[in-house]
Amino acid sequence: MTLRIGFLGYGFMGRAHANALARLPMFFPDAPETERRVLIGRDESALETAADRLGFAETATGWREAIDDVDVLFNLAPNFLHAEPSITALERDVHVLCEKPLADEFDDADRMAATAAESDATAAIAFNYRFLPAVARAKRLVERGALGEIRAFRGQYLQDWLLDPDAPWSWRLDADLAGSGALGDLGAHTLDLARYLVGDVERVSGHTRTFVEERPDPEGDGTSAVTVDDAYSAQLAFENGAMGSVEASRVAPGRKNDHRLELDGTEGALRWSLERPNELLVRRADARGFERELVTEAEDPYVEHWWPPGHVLGWEHAIVNQDSEFLRAVATDGAYDPDFEAGLAVQRLLDAIQRADRDGRWVEI
Amino acid sequence: MTLRIGFLGYGFMGRAHANALARLPMFFPDAPETERRVLIGRDESALETAADRLGFAETATGWREAIDDVDVLFNLAPNFLHAEPSITALERDVHVLCEKPLADEFDDADRMAATAAESDATAAIAFNYRFLPAVARAKRLVERGALGEIRAFRGQYLQDWLLDPDAPWSWRLDADLAGSGALGDLGAHTLDLARYLVGDVERVSGHTRTFVEERPDPEGDGTSAVTVDDAYSAQLAFENGAMGSVEASRVAPGRKNDHRLELDGTEGALRWSLERPNELLVRRADARGFERELVTEAEDPYVEHWWPPGHVLGWEHAIVNQDSEFLRAVATDGAYDPDFEAGLAVQRLLDAIQRADRDGRWVEI
């Protein structure tokens, strides 16, 4: 059986997932076969060009109709377009992989998860960093008890692409279209990994700031208002008693994609950064300091699909690994984690952090 | 004129300051001459041994009387003994350098600062890390505008000496004697540097945890309760609009003395860690990433007193540099920063973080 795939969106994420599908046969021969059937968007001319480049057979400007031609929808649209297409697809038992965060507001995310729970189709959220070998190895180490009980989680996601006050306005800077800024865009990843590696969160504090209030609008003569945060921070109290502190910024000079995680346990500790995605720093029980592990051994998650030890992978491999898992779940009717429930759990945290910030108090989850 | 010095306390800090006094003539020939007159403590036998080793002429078991024999009191006693001896000394116009935090509770700190304001003597608090060349250089860079306006401060102070649940109980683990745990012991340093490098704080959130509730008591057969935090975190809102996130732990595996600071500004950024005290990472305006500077050039603060470029300093040099500045202020009736007012400002933050934690809400300063 060949899965017919539709993509809603053809920007950065469209390329990343199209690349993933194209690479599966060579690197994940056990993954189901796919056909890039239809690329869905608004601008017909841009669509044609993109479809040609990304290997899609057809294009469509109406997602409602296009959904009927596919087995799987990759929802790669801006956040405000996550809910309706995903819900419609799931209602028709079309499988969905939706980019993060699950939605631009909590209610939409809640409806999406409810629909997913009713649907026979698989509903996945693209928390792709779980699928980097080093992060997946971190999970294994935690599960094996190499750290003992987790006491602290630190997660910071730092970028600087909005440092220049003349960096142009886009939908990502509009609260109605994106929901939030660094919080939802970057923090969603951090919060998912916090839950993945430590467990559920009991309550949160929150702090957000917008440093540049308006930016040049590339589609107009003037400027448009920035209505989302440039940076956020939050404290987390996990159900298991661990403490968390998380933070993100899109105005942190000198950081390009520095998603840093640290875990402290009763026995050991871990450190990792997305700017060096193949490296895991591990402080083992009774060791003095951290050992730098290059996570490129055949025994490491996903690595056997790729290259010999020492031949490092890049950012994009997380997407390929993720999509292979998702499509295998689709083909086998198997469970997929992280699903819309996991996406909703993160959305709940995003929402709580915003409320905690607004009210100046901790918010129970 | 030779300043007669008394030390209250002869442990780790006693050695550190005695070493500082001993080294001043060779390395800071312009500093005033000092005489290590009297070492004050409780245990006469231990006092004798320590006085011999640390170069003190006399010992005393009563601090009230001993104060009259000195021009300067170094208050190196446990936190609960900071207030009375310091206040008494200042009332008699004896100069005081007091270890941090200023006191074990806010009211004492408040009285100390009030007394200092009335006294003709110099009242200094030992926030020694200000006097490391790299930190002092960071201050210069901030003042010169190399970072632009500061938007974010991150400060983490991580140690692991309490990771072992059998690490023994001490006064540092008792709320009545120490005031707080990682918060006051380590966080006081971080909060001082936050104020030093960024400015005053407007409000804070707080989170503290005690992971090991009781520990073996080395002076008894059994165990004693730990009534202070093993770890804390807090969010800061600075008056100038910057965001802060700070944290400390004494149970962070693999960290020995990892006091890490990061500053983000509109133009540049800085990073530093106490485990590599001679290195400052600087992201200059329009640069891509961080430049590693070895802060050992003759132009760097304090360096001309020591060795040629590339010959790194250690932890202790912060104490020597600090004490030279303090004693020069004493000898010249000059101002000294950080003084008890600076100590009180940090105490106010420590107190607010504890209240914020207890009440689950942000607290205005």
Add this chain to the structure above:
Amino acid sequence: MTLRIGFLGYGFMGRAHANALARLPMFFPDAPETERRVLIGRDESALETAADRLGFAETATGWREAIDDVDVLFNLAPNFLHAEPSITALERDVHVLCEKPLADEFDDADRMAATAAESDATAAIAFNYRFLPAVARAKRLVERGALGEIRAFRGQYLQDWLLDPDAPWSWRLDADLAGSGALGDLGAHTLDLARYLVGDVERVSGHTRTFVEERPDPEGDGTSAVTVDDAYSAQLAFENGAMGSVEASRVAPGRKNDHRLELDGTEGALRWSLERPNELLVRRADARGFERELVTEAEDPYVEHWWPPGHVLGWEHAIVNQDSEFLRAVATDGAYDPDFEAGLAVQRLLDAIQRADRDGRWVEI
């Protein structure tokens, strides 16, 4: 026009280049179209499986005949099979990309380069690391004079896959089949980059050692002799007066693929390691230390073909970038660098280092 491609060899390098060809349409739309026509090898059954996985239409066990069916031959065979197929192909004006080192012995390499000089076809050697963005950027910086005149080159290529004395014997460990060990396998890369970044070498010293004299033979019951070096080092005197020291080991514990380069000039310096391929450390004129650059900006070589800033590439991208350049040269009859002449220049160094080692003296090139 679609270029018909044949591969001689289908192991690690077969996968790497097949992946490259498969990715060109999406990421290098201007590269010529290719057809994976024929996969050439000895073992028919393994060939079938590999052809299926790597996307080849046909298989062949005789390279002489298969060459006639293709426009381009990728010679990915063991070193001792580099010469005849490459020469035969070039004599028939079939373009060739040959893996490094050019040959197992100097005379073969010399014949290959002579044939290439006579042929109308393009003859490329796969010094793939030139095509990593960070290395290509290093070249740009050198050319722009950011380092001034180069005075020193240090290059070390460290791995540990032969550390275990029970790691099995293979053709790579036989002097007749491979020519040399770490020297030709790893050193060839280093020496090419030395020539690329600094210039021609005038004379060399040499030192080689075999630490494990025999290893288990996976195709037999017993062991086979290791007749190549486990490690080499050499000193270089460049024509422009720069000094070089180079080294490689396949028994360096804890190094997986640590190809490290350092350049010192009159104005600045560079550092780079293959284990962190996206990072270039640059010491600019009058700076104190090295700035860590993440070479993922759109302005950096090859990066515009891939992902936004901060989304790091992996090892394999060097192969894709390289093959795109090679195929573009093929399609346009353009020059390609590094060609067989560059391969021969490196072979001359490999040969000279072996002679210098044997004779205990520097050897003129």
Add this chain to the structure above:
Amino acid sequence: MTLRIGFLGYGFMGRAHANALARLPMFFPDAPETERRVLIGRDESALETAADRLGFAETATGWREAIDDVDVLFNLAPNFLHAEPSITALERDVHVLCEKPLADEFDDADRMAATAAESDATAAIAFNYRFLPAVARAKRLVERGALGEIRAFRGQYLQDWLLDPDAPWSWRLDADLAGSGALGDLGAHTLDLARYLVGDVERVSGHTRTFVEERPDPEGDGTSAVTVDDAYSAQLAFENGAMGSVEASRVAPGRKNDHRLELDGTEGALRWSLERPNELLVRRADARGFERELVTEAEDPYVEHWWPPGHVLGWEHAIVNQDSEFLRAVATDGAYDPDFEAGLAVQRLLDAIQRADRDGRWVEI
């Protein structure tokens, strides 16, 4: 008994050793007592100032006479003044600690070692880096077999204080006064640690270069010729079969005092740099990568004399540790390592490297 100490020289090294003597009572209470009796030099006025600062009771301009007033001579003079004063002192059974390299030429070094062998006094050479806790711990790890058999030693000592072509001429740049340049000044340290950690060397190759042929003479109007090397490199073949590659430069941009060592063994590996003197990177048997150890634990060599874990030491502590060992040997008539024999062994390597460079061939030791 109080040892009467004389220093020949009062520059950088004079300060370093005077500081060491001053600190011994507090940190090494078991070390013998010392009296800084006489400071010896040429310039009476400068001598007076220095003696005052460094705590010497007297000054002298004639070393022959001054030697009779002391028990121990610290020979801190330029290289060309190492031989006669040291020999004279030893002949009179005055103990000597001589700065490195042992002499400016081999014959002098040979005479010095011969005299030391005849003398009842202790003859020490100041290879101070052996006495840093991290280096001493490295030695322990090697001795305990943590690395297995050593196969490779890499040592590089990089500085940039001569990068500026206008950096002034000094005796260090004159072959008659210094013997050699980077080779003797920096390489002597590296070669000593090579012998300390790996063992005796059997043969060497060599390469030296002078990049800046003349420099402004601070004592004249014009320039003076530089007759020593700015950089050297060498290959080593150890008697135990290990390979070595060593190198130094005083024109390496961005390196202030980067003395880097790496050891590879059959089981593990080590890395260390003087710019981070407290850190030892250890790759243990069967580990993947290197663990970063902060060598500040009480169990580490010399650390118990200083501060609690995590409170890093600086460059100068190597001198204090070394001098405490030397003086203890003096007071107990005990053996001291490294002695003049060790200094001679290094001098033999320095000499051999120069000959190997001149003759273009490996030289047997």
